[in-house]
Amino acid sequence: MELLEQARAEIDAVDAQMAELFERRMRAVAMVARSKADSGKPVFDPERERAVIAKNTARITDEALRPYYNRFLQQAMAVSRAYQRELLGRGTAAYQGVEGAWAHIASRRVFPFARQMACKTWADVFEAVSTGKAEFGVLPFENSTAGDVSAVLDLLYGHPDLSVCGVYDLPIRQDLLGIPGATLAGLRTVVSHQQALSQSAPFLRAHGFETKVWGNTADAARYVSELGDPAVGAVASAETARLYGLQVLAQGINEDGDNTTRFVVITRTRSEDIPVGEGQRIALLFTVDHKPGKLAQVIERIGSMGFNMESIKSRPLPHVQFEYYFYVQLICPQRAAGQSCRTLLHDLEAPCRTVRLLGVFDHETLCDEEGVTV
Template sequence: MAVTTPLVVASSQLRCHNFRRTRHWALTLSWEKQQLKRAQKCGGDENPWKPVKIVMRVVDHHPRDGDVSYGLHKDLVSLPKPLSISDIVAASDDHAKGIPGSYSEDAALKAYPNCETVSCNDFEEAFKAVEIWWADKVILPIENTSGGSIHRNYDLLLRHRLHIVGEVQLATNLALLALPGVRTEYLKRVLSHSQAFELSDDFLTKLGVARENVDDTAGAAQIIASNGLYDAGAIASVRAAEIYGLNVLAERIQDDSEIISRYLVLARDPIIPKADKPFKTSIVFTLDEGPGVLFKALAVFALRDINLNKIESRPQRNRPLRVVDDSNTGTAKYFDYLFYIDFDASMTEPRAQTALGHLQEFATFLRVLGCYPIDTTI
């Protein structure tokens, strides 16, 4: 008798290219592993699947009505102490089900080669699936070299309490697919996600075909195959062509010759940084208004030779404007910003902890989103 197991969620399709709507994908633990976890909670001591102890304490508070600037104090939670390699707990493979052929599924398979995928309706549902133990991890796109950052997912990182435990970099190859025997000149229309059309606009303009939007790229390939559409093609991945029995009429049809998408892997618990590979740390913080405040915030890393490889600012959603007195005009309004930073250092390193301790002295809010291995392969 089959038993439903918790899932891990990862977004699908070209949402890795800043798509507005898409499916999400999940990775699930086997039922046996779930039972071992439950047994551990009931008192088992020697459980090989014992959950990783949370040793990375998060500097955070509980905002009211989503305002991260409300009720903040300077005496925030102390930073984590240095960790030893003996604290590391080995990770396991995950499993799940879903509609195959998307780019996000490709990212999931790169991170977990033995996984199966399960789809969710949207990003919000994906986060919740992990929080309620219906899923174990979520893999979702965060930025790409063509469309930039996916701001919706930055907002969700702050709204939910999941931890970043990994990243995946994936080169995207947009391909034109069609049924066997169909040639490019036979096509009258092409199905795909709207973002795929934007990324391959030059190619489609020269092709001179009608464009029909669908929810995702893999879904477009599936529609072509299941309905036997001989006058239509699909823009999707080469793997989608293999899955649905379609021919590849053209590859790398995107306007940019190379598009790299970056995905984040999130889980309920943080991981213990290892010493055998480079790690990255992601944080979010807010600052008071004033000259040189942002310079001081960035200087805490420069003073310790810590490289910043990502800086993203987002207006606070529930308190977007700040009113400031101005002697000339009476009042002035300024955006109230959240600052997201990725830096090349592990939270096991004293220099990283010292830098965050320094930042904590004048940041009005500080939260560690995760410390995770850097993906150096594409």
């Protein structure tokens, strides 16, 4: 017991020093924010962050602690970015849906300190960002089982004033929720969005539950909470359960345990001179003449410069029958730099009718509030 008390006293002493150092660090962060306000630079500078994390992680002499310190620094950087955005008035993130919807959950995990703005439609999210009512918009872009969200891609194509600044994968785990005191044996009816019910159909059938289609998973949870009937449950997320005062009766009931939704974060374009590093993603929109070999030329030039094409999608070109525009997501090669990106864009001007840099960003998997991948 004496050893435990000694360890706790040491931790308290270190925490007191860290609190003083945290205030000192955040005062310096505020100075950085003022500088970025004057220069118009974006808050997120991935090359600078990677350099700082690498330099400071190397200072840890205990190799076993280095990965933990690396994670500590990543979280410190995220807090610093959030503080800068607040100081710069860049603290609003827009999403489509209601509180507890998957887009809301994604937005809260990407921007935990931002004010969340609910919008009725995806077009309203674009409008909010385009007009400056929100700095960021968080939108579903692709689902691992249902495929592309084509309407969002079309909205991106139709908004040349906006760019993509992040792509995040959110693993979707559907849980069965009920009011406090409800039991799995006592449930009779389950409500949720059609897709959530479909993904959880084997589990629901096995228990003999009647199902009722609802507008979305979060609103289904709200309905169950307000109804107060222990015989009625909802398929939604555990985070939605906390929001509406429900309990989780069964975890991970969706059949596809790997079901994941990819979200894009949009913002107003600031500059195309964005730092690019190895492993980062570049998103491009382009069109080509409707002639043999034109698309192949684009793909060949991308490959010849060492960029790995991670994704390619085609969509009907507005107002031009049976012609298409293309979206590609590329992984930057080793020793990639901003000049590599500019050279690629220049080289693609020849085979492309139009080419547009949609964004440069990191591709991450979202974690829950405790830092655990969900």
